[in-house]
Ligand SMILES: O=C(O)CCC(=O)N[C@@H](CCC(=O)O)C(=O)O
């Protein structure tokens with residue numbers, strides 16, 4: 200296998216490869232661009248005109264998707280998988296990955312779409328670098344642009360694998376992409392209704408990519424991901440890499456659950472209290488009238504929506520950040 204196939208090993212060791220560009224015998228070019236960033240360029244004769252950005256490790260302790268990208272890249276570097284797509288592999292937060300933590304100083308996934316400019320520190324710099332890498336990757340005209348930002352969640356979930364689909368004014372969510380995700384084992388999609396500050400929101404709204412955050416199970420350390428079943432997603436990614444992924448011209452979305460954001464619960468102060476047990480799972484239903492959270496100056500979050508469910512409840516986030524999302528059933 201080519202040494203550049205060891206992107207994960209090199210990144211975890213904090214080392215740079217001596218050779219930054221290598222070619223497989225089939226003419227696939229691997230190019231180390233920066234720490235945790237590697238571009239795969241198919242041989243010209245094979246190119247299927249898809250630019251595919253695959254990122255993981257934006258949160259350093261979400262290891263199952265990092266291991267998945269490692270398997271894909273190793274297969275490419277050993278010649279077992281012949282890419283027809285141009286691919287950018289990104290390991291988002293190497294410093295956090297090395298420590299096995301979600302982030303070191305601040306959550307990178309709240310620093311995109313320019314937010315890093317209002318901040319400082321290594322994670323702000325990394326968010327800026329990731330924006331530059333993604334912008335350069337998605338700068339070529341007349342090519343399909345697709346980004347999957349792969350995550351696992353802090354807690355268990357009533358719906359194990361789901362996606363968050365960013366929003367950009369005037370742009371419609373793509374039925375074809377939802378059908379592709381369903382084939383990849385994604386059971387539910389949360390349709391965002393305002394622009395966001397996550398990595399997938401950036402590539403969707405600023406770079407014109409179809410982009411998704413994929414939540415794939417519960418976060419566990421490296422080597423302990425036996426319960427996270429990524430077989431269907433892995434098969435879908437291999438098809439995309441090989442230029443074999445097809446969605447019908449008139450696709451039908453059958454059985455996928457769609458949700459929209461009713462409200463984001465923002466933590467404003469140290470007095471913020473979330474009235475949910477630590478064990479609560481994502482997509483747990485909340486009854487109308489339920490007092491969900493309280494904050495400074497008598498602020499109360501009471502559930503008013505029918506069919507409301509909670510995802511990503513987390514009272515430990517920094518002030519000003521999202522401490523949970525109330526979602527409701529939706530249609531396209
Ligand atoms: O489990 C949790 O509470 C958080 C899981 C997670 O990291 N989710 C992503 C979602 C990104 C998005 O909104 O597209 C995040 O919070 O960054």
Ligand SMILES: [Zn+2]
Nearest residue numbers: 258261350351
């Ligand atoms: Zn995450």
